[in-house]
Amino acid sequence: MPYTVDFKDVSTVGLESSPVAEALAGLRANESRYFKNKYNHDFTVTPAGEAPETLEWIHRILAEERSITIASRPLEVTSFEVDGTRMAYVFYESGLSVNVMYALDDSGKRAVGFKLSQGMDVPEELAGTFKFARQKSKLAGEIRGSYFVIKGEY
Secondary structure (H helix, E strand, O other): OOEEOOOOOOOOOOOOOOOOHHHHHHHHHHHHHHHHHHHOOOOEEEEHHHOHHHHHHHHHHHHHHHOOOOOOOEEEEEEEEEOOEEEEEEEEOOOEEEEEEEEOOOOOOEEEEEEEOOOOOOOOOOOOOOOOEEEEEOOOEEEEEEEEEOOOOO
């Protein structure tokens, strides 16, 4: 069942099994606020099991581009198009958020972003490979993020 993320009244709905549920909910709300303010888009998530095609697409990009397999259990996903770009997110039980920004125009930007919720360690599959920059957020506390550019076609 889809859930529209409210960034004014942050809720852990769908994320309760995460050891950092409140921080992950804040990170998810932070993303919701960004898309609402920039594109007037309502950020709606679905349980990962209800949208396997989105999860498979993200996991395929991670595997083919960098041989990355995320060990944590996926909790929620979303996929939508704004301003000529396909956006897809997966929120993991560990507190990790992975997003894919994929321009539909071949000359546009395409990248995978990683965000770590406050209170979580860098996942083993990303440690040593990525450096994480820190960002303050009123909704999520401190977010650590990194990314890589997608080279292939998906």
